[in-house]
Amino acid sequence: MNTDIKYIKENFIESRELCEVLRISQQELEKLIEEQLMPNSSYEISVSYKINSSLGDEKLITEIEKYYSKSIINLIQKNKNLNSPSEFKESLKAEFTSTYINSNNNMYGYDNIIEENGKINIQKLSVVFEQEWQCYLKGIYGICTLNATGAEIAKKEIVVKRLIDFNKKHGDKKLSDNDREILNELNTEFNEVSNLFAPYQRKNSSRGKYLDSLLELNSLSELIKNYS
Numbered sequence: 001m002n003t004d005i006k007y008i009k010e011n012f013i014e015s016r017e018l019c020e021v022l023r024i025s026q027q028e029l030e031k032l033i034e035e036q037l038m039p040n041s042s043y044e045i046s047v048s049y050k051i052n053s054s055l056g057d058e059k060l061i062t063e064i065e066k067y068y069s070k071s072i073i074n075l076i077q078k079n080k081n082l083n084s085p086s087e088f089k090e091s092l093k094a095e096f097t098s099t100y101i102n103s104n105n106n107m108y109g110y111d112n113i114i115e116e117n118g119k120i121n122i123q124k125l126s127v128v129f130e131q132e133w134q135c136y137l138k139g140i141y142g143i144c145t146l147n148a149t150g151a152e153i154a155k156k157e158i159v160v161k162r163l164i165d166f167n168k169k170h171g172d173k174k175l176s177d178n179d180r181e182i183l184n185e186l187n188t189e190f191n192e193v194s195n196l197f198a199p200y201q202r203k204n205s206s207r208g209k210y211l212d213s214l215l216e217l218n219s220l221s222e223l224i225k226n227y228s
Helices: 003-011 015-022 026-034 072-079 085-102 122-137 140-144 150-170 177-193 206-217
Strands: 012-014 043-052 058-069
Touching: 003 012, 003 043, 012 015, 015 026, 015 058, 015 072, 058 140, 085 122, 085 150, 122 140, 140 150, 150 177, 150 206, 177 206
Parallel strands: none
Antiparallel strands: 012 058, 043 058
């Protein structure tokens, strides 16, 4: 089996299986997506079948398989009985906002969020969340984060920006023992919230660009999180 397909099939759940596990119909699943009570699929795989018969005819059939983060199971069980779809968005926003504000490293996150007095501009952070919410609904955080929670979205933003800053300062030179320890800590923090990405995506992902390459450059390949 192709490594990308293997990764997706092992780490994500296909819509038909998802409906069977939750005992809901495909229509109910689509309604949850439409009402913004869950994100859309993170991956789609197009499967084609070619039928040939002894009569000399043929037919091509193409099916689309949609794959969701496995964390979606608990999310649907939690959200399907909500009185208002806005409750879910607000709960995700509250978790995202609280995590971001209380982080000791939030100065590394979104651009122009920190005021001159060192405090976070809540209005700007709210605008940022609306952008992240649209990414969330598209299924992007099912790919990027382990569980696609508000906390993970905030934490991933911060640790990625810290890695970018670290790369700018140290990416082209041999690291000191202290810097190697900092990189090790950043690796741990990144892995606590971030997914592996499908193999075809990994090199160009935040993991590939800002972490894997830096670990390799500094002979720390043993710290690279693999697929096993």
